[in-house]
Amino acid sequence: MDVLGRYRNLIxxxxxxxxxxxxxxVQVKRPTDSGSTHLIRIWAVGAVTPxxxxxxxxxxxxxxxxxxxxxxxxxxxxxxxxxxxxxRMRLExxxxxxxxxQAHRLQALLAFKEQFISQTLPAxxxxxxxSEMSRSVYIDKGAHDGIKRDMAVITKDGIxxxxxxxxxxxxxxxxxDDQTSGVGAILEKQxxxxxxxxxxxxxxxxxxxxxxxxxxxxxxxxTSGGDGIFPKGLPVGKVTRISPGSELFLNIxxxxxxxxxHLEEVLVVTKIDERQTQPDQTGPVRAVDILAERLPTVPPKxxxxxxxxxxxxxxxxxxxxNAAAPKSTSPNAASPIAEGKPKPASGAATADTKPKPxxxxxxxxxxxxxxPKATNPATGTANHAPHTxxxxxxxxxxxxxxxxxxxxxxxxxxxxxxxxSPAAPVVKKNVPAGTFSAGVSPAGTSAASVQAGRSxxxxxxxxxxxxxxxxxxxxxxxxKPQPAVQDPPQ
Amino acid sequence: MATIYTSGEQVEVYRFSIRAxxxxxxxxxxxxxxxxxxxSFFTIFDLxxxxxxxxxxxxxxxxxxxxxxxxxxxxQDSLTHQxxxxxxxxxxxVGFSASSLGIKIDVENPGTRFLLTILFYVVHEVVYxxxxxxxxxxxxxxSWLHEIGSGAANAVLGILxxxxxxxxxxxx
Numbered sequence: 001m002d003v004l005g006r007y008r009n010l011i012x013x014x015x016x017x018x019x020x021x022x023x024x025x026v027q028v029k030r031p032t033d034s035g036s037t038h039l040i041r042i043w044a045v046g047a048v049t050p051x052x053x054x055x056x057x058x059x060x061x062x063x064x065x066x067x068x069x070x071x072x073x074x075x076x077x078x079x080x081x082x083x084x085x086x087x088r089m090r091l092e093x094x095x096x097x098x099x100x101x102q103a104h105r106l107q108a109l110l111a112f113k114e115q116f117i118s119q120t121l122p123a124x125x126x127x128x129x130x131s132e133m134s135r136s137v138y139i140d141k142g143a144h145d146g147i148k149r150d151m152a153v154i155t156k157d158g159i160x161x162x163x164x165x166x167x168x169x170x171x172x173x174x175x176x177d178d179q180t181s182g183v184g185a186i187l188e189k190q191x192x193x194x195x196x197x198x199x200x201x202x203x204x205x206x207x208x209x210x211x212x213x214x215x216x217x218x219x220x221x222x223t224s225g226g227d228g229i230f231p232k233g234l235p236v237g238k239v240t241r242i243s244p245g246s247e248l249f250l251n252i253x254x255x256x257x258x259x260x261x262h263l264e265e266v267l268v269v270t271k272i273d274e275r276q277t278q279p280d281q282t283g284p285v286r287a288v289d290i291l292a293e294r295l296p297t298v299p300p301k302x303x304x305x306x307x308x309x310x311x312x313x314x315x316x317x318x319x320x321x322n323a324a325a326p327k328s329t330s331p332n333a334a335s336p337i338a339e340g341k342p343k344p345a346s347g348a349a350t351a352d353t354k355p356k357p358x359x360x361x362x363x364x365x366x367x368x369x370x371x372p373k374a375t376n377p378a379t380g381t382a383n384h385a386p387h388t389x390x391x392x393x394x395x396x397x398x399x400x401x402x403x404x405x406x407x408x409x410x411x412x413x414x415x416x417x418x419x420x421s422p423a424a425p426v427v428k429k430n431v432p433a434g435t436f437s438a439g440v441s442p443a444g445t446s447a448a449s450v451q452a453g454r455s456x457x458x459x460x461x462x463x464x465x466x467x468x469x470x471x472x473x474x475x476x477x478x479x480k481p482q483p484a485v486q487d488p489p490q
Numbered sequence: 491m492a493t494i495y496t497s498g499e500q501v502e503v504y505r506f507s508i509r510a511x512x513x514x515x516x517x518x519x520x521x522x523x524x525x526x527x528x529x530s531f532f533t534i535f536d537l538x539x540x541x542x543x544x545x546x547x548x549x550x551x552x553x554x555x556x557x558x559x560x561x562x563x564x565x566q567d568s569l570t571h572q573x574x575x576x577x578x579x580x581x582x583x584v585g586f587s588a589s590s591l592g593i594k595i596d597v598e599n600p601g602t603r604f605l606l607t608i609l610f611y612v613v614h615e616v617v618y619x620x621x622x623x624x625x626x627x628x629x630x631x632x633s634w635l636h637e638i639g640s641g642a643a644n645a646v647l648g649i650l651x652x653x654x655x656x657x658x659x660x661x662x
Contacts, residue, residue: 009552013586016560017579021625024575028626039576044568048520055524127569130522131577132533133622133630134570138523164571174571179629193544200631 029467042167045138049170052070052127053140060124087267089155091117091234098222098233111150117231119271120154121145126170135178135198136161137263142169150229152269157258159183159223160266167260171268175260176236177204184226184256185236190215193224196236196254204237206252213244231272504659514655515541515562523569534640536611538562540648542581543610546588546653547597559585573626580617584610598656600649601623607645612637 004011027037066075095117123139141147143166153160154174161181165172174181177198185196185206192213194206206221219239225232237254245251506514518537525532542562546555563581567574588597588610596602615637623629 009586011591012553013556013582016556016582020560020575020579020582021621024573024621024625027575037568040564044565047516047565048523048569051520052524078555090621125527127523128526128533130519130524130526130533130571131566131570133576133618133628135570136571138569139528172571178571180571199630235555263527319569357628404641 021412037054041165043300045167045170045172049127049138049167052138053170054122056140090156092155094222094233095231096233111156116268117271118273119269120267120272122269123147123153123171123266125266132202133200133235135176135202135260136164136169137173139173139266139268140170141268142167142171146270147171147268148270152230152234152272154230154234154268154269155258155266157259157264158237159230159265160260163268165254173266176256177202181295183230184224184225184237185221186224186232187215187239188222190219193226194252196221204254206239206254207245207249207270209250209252211244211248211250215239215250215252217242224390231269264464329352503550503662505662506545506548506659510658511545511558511647512595514545514658515558515565519562519565519569522566526579534643535647536614537647537651538566538577538642539581539584539614540607540644541609541655542585543588543607543648544652546585547603547652549616550589550592550657550660551587555585555587555589556582557585559583559588572622572628575636576618576621576626579621580614583617584614587613603649603652604645607648608638608641611644615640 011100121141123141123145125137125138129136139153147163147166149166150165151163153162159176161173161175161178163171164174175198176183179198180201181196182199184193187206187209188191190213190365192209192215194209196204196206198204217239221239223230223236225230225233235257237256239252240255241253242326243251243253307449363472370376514542515538518541519525520539522532522535542555542559545558550556558579563576563578564574565582566577570577575655588606591597591606599605619630619632623630
């Protein structure tokens with residue numbers, strides 16, 4: 001009894017340490033997400049994070065008050081909106097680049113599936129773990145906001161980490177530089193896959209790349225999508241150093257694309273869609289096609305209109321180009337959809353991007369079965385429907401479709417053509433007048449084919465549309481079928 | 491104010507109010523979690539450890555010291571994604587040791603506090619290293635230079651923290 005009293009403190013110390021070691025052993029033996037320590041974590045997080053949230057909110061509010069109202073009213077908000085747009089576009093760009101590369105490599109694999117970020121949730125970083133051994137941060141979104149475990153966390157620059165623990169109003173995000181994290185990664189050009197891991201010192205290394213491979217310094221590292229958390233193609237970082245690693249693998253140091261020590265706002269990827277990649281059937285895109293996309297709405301003309309024009313030097317030079325122009329005999333001219341090209345909305349502000357299932361008039365008012373409707377009769381604007389028309393349908397001339405332009409419109413006339421469209425100035429800006437006046441594109445294609453695919457209703461002045469058209473001109477050369485181009489996935 | 495080189499009976503023993511006992515560790519853990527976001531260099535500091543040492547040396551009660559250290563450590567563990575107990579065990583050992591040492595030597599001199607903080611910081615890191623590597627299986631790197639440097643930085647900050655704690659402690 002006396003001994004117990006004498007060594008009471010030591011006995012208690014041993015007892016407390018033993019209990020903690022036992023608890024630790026249980027946690028190590030079982031997964032940490034089993035819930036054995038969840039309650040303790042909830043209490044601790046519940047005690048600390050409200051204070052952090054309040055402080056971050058106060059800081060943000062003060063910052064916003066000063067910068068949005070006192071310092072430069074409005075400019076900051078606009079800048080922020082633009083930055084968000086850039087963020088979105090960067091993500092889009094990264095994805096599109098990957099899509100393009102992938103399409104070329106995997107054309108034959110029709111059943112290949114690809115992941116797309118379809119929904120993100122912005123969140124603010126409110127705290128960290130405060131430990132060098134646990135590289136994680138807390139965000140101000142939790143289960144109430146739809147956050148779930150293992151969701152990817154990114155910024156505009158690249159990946160940040162994944163959601164590890166979800167609490168009611170906060171979540172713990174494991175950063176990619178933590179030693180317990182692992183991300184499937186791929187070298188952008190070498191296409192070598194590896195596993196991205198953090199080190200105890202906070203560096204990021206790419207493992208499992210064979211030592212006989214050549215990896216250049218500065219090579220971009222992207223997510224490979226193999227981990228099932230991060231969609232493929234997101235920026236991870238750049239290779240900074242390569243050294244021989246353990247066994248047969250290289251030790252590749254990667255400098256993260258995101259500054260992980262200064263995180264403020266992040267995006268949680270809450271929804272990833274999986275779609276099947278369509279093989280690219282377009283082949284190389286001609287400059288004239290790109291030009292045609294940028295042009296405003298112009299009257300439909302067959303591809304061989306230039307030939308016809310060349311053979312008919314007495315073509316009327318005055319008046320409306322449409323009046324002088326026979327309506328399109330080419331299905332290419334019939335519809336932008338027939339061309340299969342995604343049309344930028346700059347052509348007509350009211351461009352209808354919805355698919356029109358009912359076949360309509362290819363050009364003018366004569367219905368053309370089998371050719372998707374190109375013109376919105378209500379608005380007179382082009383239906384930029386993301387349709388893909390079979391090449392056969394594209395190649396099929398529509399004999400009932402109006403008349404094609406046989407004349408070479410003057411520059412001024414070309415401007416007039418686009419006048420009803422709000423995008424008319426684009427003609428002046430983007431297209432040299434010579435292109436129109438000459439009637440032949442640099443690629444040797446007639447201006448009519450350049451202008452093909454534009455809605456006639458949106459381009460014809462009301463007066464010009466009512467003018468009687470000359471007799472239809474039979475194309476000397478049958479129009480070439482245009483390859484179908486699939487719209488990029490949204 | 492301080493009693494130097496005295497027997498256990500002559501040593502000044504202090505206590506803290508319940509409010510201070512609860513709020514100060516909470517604030518320390520909060521600041522430890524919040525400040526590294528703004529100042530990334532702050533991760534080399536361990537405010538909860540300094541509070542543990544401050545409480546333990548002031549109370550001079552090993553049992554109170556180990557309980558305080560253990561609770562603060564577990565709270566700190568709960569914010570990380572590592573198993574709970576790594577910081578708990580380390581700070582339990584430090585709390586007990588600091589209290590035990592506080593009975594024997596003067597711990598109210600800034601010089602002593604500086605050296606003690608370095609010592610306890612290294613002890614804390616050693617215990618953490620052993621547990622994390624041996625029991626949890628984490629990959630750990632040990633650098634004496636880094637640990638001594640961090641210990642010195644913590645000791646400088648500790649002198650300020652202890653001075654603040656001196657203001658709220660009450661003589662029994």
